[in-house]
Amino acid sequence: MAARSKARKRAFQILFEADQRGASVRSVLADWVRHSRSDDRQPPVNEYTMQLVEGYAEHVARIDDLIATYAVDWDLDRMPVADRNIVRLGAYELIWEDGTPDAVAIDEAVQLAKEFSTDDSPAFVNGLLGRFKELKPSLRRDER
Numbered sequence: 001m002a003a004r005s006k007a008r009k010r011a012f013q014i015l016f017e018a019d020q021r022g023a024s025v026r027s028v029l030a031d032w033v034r035h036s037r038s039d040d041r042q043p044p045v046n047e048y049t050m051q052l053v054e055g056y057a058e059h060v061a062r063i064d065d066l067i068a069t070y071a072v073d074w075d076l077d078r079m080p081v082a083d084r085n086i087v088r089l090g091a092y093e094l095i096w097e098d099g100t101p102d103a104v105a106i107d108e109a110v111q112l113a114k115e116f117s118t119d120d121s122p123a124f125v126n127g128l129l130g131r132f133k134e135l136k137p138s139l140r141r142d143e144r
């Protein structure tokens with residue numbers, strides 16, 4: 001697995017854990033970093049994982065607002081936890097990480113959905129992130 005794919009997977013796991021625990025993603029990230037430094041059996045949290053989690057944390061309110069607005073027939077709180085966090089991560093990377101091509105951000109999110117969620121999740125993630133891709137110029141402009 002490529003380094004960035006592993007970084008995305010770890011970032012998703014941190015977002016998922018924070019969501020499940022009702023904790024902030026920054027505190028869960030700090031726990032993961034601390035644990036990796038004190039236990040050689042734990043893989044280190046790489047720079048890109050930290051960048052994704054911190055970037056998501058910076059835009060969390062806007063990302064959740066976008067998901068609530070564009071996820072047709074899905075209430076954010078009723079959405080499967082894995083899907084919600086995959087879309088959150090994918091939305092951050094798609095809209096704010098200029099170094100990641102849009103197609104890569106969407107494809108990586110779909111791969112996470114295939115690995116961690118239901119059979120219907122990849123299509124849901126692809127559709128919602130595809131919509132964000134179409135709206136990306138206005139979404140970034142609206143935030144200013």
